[in-house]
Amino acid sequence: MTDSQNRRIVLASRPEGEPKPADFRLETAPPPEPRESQVLLRTRWLSLDPYMRGRMSAAKSYAKPVEIGAVMEGGTVGEVVASKSDRFRPGDVVLAHGGWQDFAAVDAKGLRKLDPSAAPVQTALGVLGMPGMTAYTGLLTIGQPKPGETVAVAAATGPVGSAVGQIARIKGARAVGIAGGPEKVRLLKEEFGFDEAIDHRAPDFAERLEAACPNGIDVYFENVGGAVWDAVFPLLNDFARVPVCGIVSHYNDTDLPAGPDRTPQLMGAVLRKRLTLRGFIVWDFADQAKDFHRDMAAWIADGRVRYREDVVEGLENAPEAFMGLLKGRNLGKLLVRVS
Amino acid sequence: MTDSQNRRIVLASRPEGEPKPADFRLETAPPPEPRESQVLLRTRWLSLDPYMRGRMSAAKSYAKPVEIGAVMEGGTVGEVVASKSDRFRPGDVVLAHGGWQDFAAVDAKGLRKLDPSAAPVQTALGVLGMPGMTAYTGLLTIGQPKPGETVAVAAATGPVGSAVGQIARIKGARAVGIAGGPEKVRLLKEEFGFDEAIDHRAPDFAERLEAACPNGIDVYFENVGGAVWDAVFPLLNDFARVPVCGIVSHYNDTDLPAGPDRTPQLMGAVLRKRLTLRGFIVWDFADQAKDFHRDMAAWIADGRVRYREDVVEGLENAPEAFMGLLKGRNLGKLLVRVS
Numbered sequence: 001m002t003d004s005q006n007r008r009i010v011l012a013s014r015p016e017g018e019p020k021p022a023d024f025r026l027e028t029a030p031p032p033e034p035r036e037s038q039v040l041l042r043t044r045w046l047s048l049d050p051y052m053r054g055r056m057s058a059a060k061s062y063a064k065p066v067e068i069g070a071v072m073e074g075g076t077v078g079e080v081v082a083s084k085s086d087r088f089r090p091g092d093v094v095l096a097h098g099g100w101q102d103f104a105a106v107d108a109k110g111l112r113k114l115d116p117s118a119a120p121v122q123t124a125l126g127v128l129g130m131p132g133m134t135a136y137t138g139l140l141t142i143g144q145p146k147p148g149e150t151v152a153v154a155a156a157t158g159p160v161g162s163a164v165g166q167i168a169r170i171k172g173a174r175a176v177g178i179a180g181g182p183e184k185v186r187l188l189k190e191e192f193g194f195d196e197a198i199d200h201r202a203p204d205f206a207e208r209l210e211a212a213c214p215n216g217i218d219v220y221f222e223n224v225g226g227a228v229w230d231a232v233f234p235l236l237n238d239f240a241r242v243p244v245c246g247i248v249s250h251y252n253d254t255d256l257p258a259g260p261d262r263t264p265q266l267m268g269a270v271l272r273k274r275l276t277l278r279g280f281i282v283w284d285f286a287d288q289a290k291d292f293h294r295d296m297a298a299w300i301a302d303g304r305v306r307y308r309e310d311v312v313e314g315l316e317n318a319p320e321a322f323m324g325l326l327k328g329r330n331l332g333k334l335l336v337r338v339s
Numbered sequence: 340m341t342d343s344q345n346r347r348i349v350l351a352s353r354p355e356g357e358p359k360p361a362d363f364r365l366e367t368a369p370p371p372e373p374r375e376s377q378v379l380l381r382t383r384w385l386s387l388d389p390y391m392r393g394r395m396s397a398a399k400s401y402a403k404p405v406e407i408g409a410v411m412e413g414g415t416v417g418e419v420v421a422s423k424s425d426r427f428r429p430g431d432v433v434l435a436h437g438g439w440q441d442f443a444a445v446d447a448k449g450l451r452k453l454d455p456s457a458a459p460v461q462t463a464l465g466v467l468g469m470p471g472m473t474a475y476t477g478l479l480t481i482g483q484p485k486p487g488e489t490v491a492v493a494a495a496t497g498p499v500g501s502a503v504g505q506i507a508r509i510k511g512a513r514a515v516g517i518a519g520g521p522e523k524v525r526l527l528k529e530e531f532g533f534d535e536a537i538d539h540r541a542p543d544f545a546e547r548l549e550a551a552c553p554n555g556i557d558v559y560f561e562n563v564g565g566a567v568w569d570a571v572f573p574l575l576n577d578f579a580r581v582p583v584c585g586i587v588s589h590y591n592d593t594d595l596p597a598g599p600d601r602t603p604q605l606m607g608a609v610l611r612k613r614l615t616l617r618g619f620i621v622w623d624f625a626d627q628a629k630d631f632h633r634d635m636a637a638w639i640a641d642g643r644v645r646y647r648e649d650v651v652e653g654l655e656n657a658p659e660a661f662m663g664l665l666k667g668r669n670l671g672k673l674l675v676r677v678s
Contacts, residue, residue, distance in 0.1 A: 061611045062577070225606055238401070244610045250603045259598010263605055264589045267564055270618040271583045272400045277616040279609040 041078030147172030308332030486511030647671030
């Protein structure tokens, strides 16, 4: 159905700690053949997201790990090049979970057709897709920010964090963004309109965060853990809510940090301050997809939500870009332009 | 107004670790004089509860600490012996917060008149009072047990734990009780009707708990922390709810436990299993008092909720009884019969 070869990036080995180039392998094979009710997609855009680190490990989680030798998983925007489904025709552009490869044969059932005239198609992987909906559902359902409250979020220039801050402001809360380095901090205020922006690399980060939150923190949208959590924790107000969406600073951990064991301190604060800590993944709130799309599209249209993309050219550069993502090297939603 | 002297137990010093007899002091003084809108109460029953350990410490919490030299705080059932309020007359029996003393002058506003013909008056300090309502509100509002789910609770022969297990069963859930020693374990099944009862002192406690929870744990009502939490934690199911009501095993801690720091492990599980941890104190749910009294009175009347009291004779024995409470030496709701 196509003369091209299919380049695909497979999981070569499970990383110990930080993923290394040798944990990935670029293979070339003929494109897959779509079966009945499937379509063949040519990947245009591949999304790179922190959750993929979890899929590389064998540890039990909410989703199965990628098998050794299998194509790395990932959300994609692709163009239908052949169809054995009456729902799609060649030329249609769809949101899929096609993985790190040039071509994917996927079931038509799981696909959503995109309208290139409504929004740039790759936003379906970012602000109008999984990261945007993660921010929307976690912040509004678990965080429940009220007017005048303080909402803090880290990785705040990323696609989730930037949406969290902007939605918090739409709901009348104060948004305090945390990011690494002066360029990101500048972007938080100038591009995304955060009320305060703090550099977690500053030696006096904890003091700066405290100064930026004179009334404490009512909602902390947790997506990093580690030193940021340590600085946020004492600032949490009574009845604060902590949607736990990720702890990316720990994804490469091979051992637990040195002691003492602060678990009793955490549980003691949960009790005394009556905190709510609640973990979630976006699909737990799949029934909110319609509300999300309606609200987010409107907010983008009227300029109240802005987004930023960090585009890497070429599938072969996906592993390096992904390794950089785990270190916070991207600036905005990290996308690979595959074709 | 009375010829008796007022014996009162005051906080002599803030405990380092476990409270010691010298941290309390028995004083004798004339009874206090009630001011306008106050009544003078003769204490009949004093309630001893784990939260009092927190009041002995200067650490910031949801309530102010008891000052050095001040009377230890505590819920009481007392008889009005003199009244400067038109709401109460001598002979009335009321629920109060009179503290560890023979007599207390208290504002009439905060008192609830008890009907001795409806229930033994001291139940207002236990199953029909703060501990019962703690179980009811925390379990039903945060735990939300569903039919067929597994609910685990420690300190399960205590006034909170025994109510948690029995309410869980009323709601159609399986109740797994954890307690220390064979006598308590026997009581859990024979008296309180738990489906399973486990001795946390058994060397193979964690294995026994796992065997008692073949479908995992959906709700863990946390009131102890420590080794019980360590055994419960790996058994928590996806979407499990953890009402955090107390961590009594840590109340005497002077330092954090040795490492490694398991905070990232806890937060990782919150994320992957989408756990909800939420701290509360009973007064956060004060608006449920009417529902609680209606339901609990009905459940006691029809025999679906049973309760047990551990009565200590004499105010002078309150400190020793309280120190024993923190070690789990009581069997049922710990009460001091003062007069």
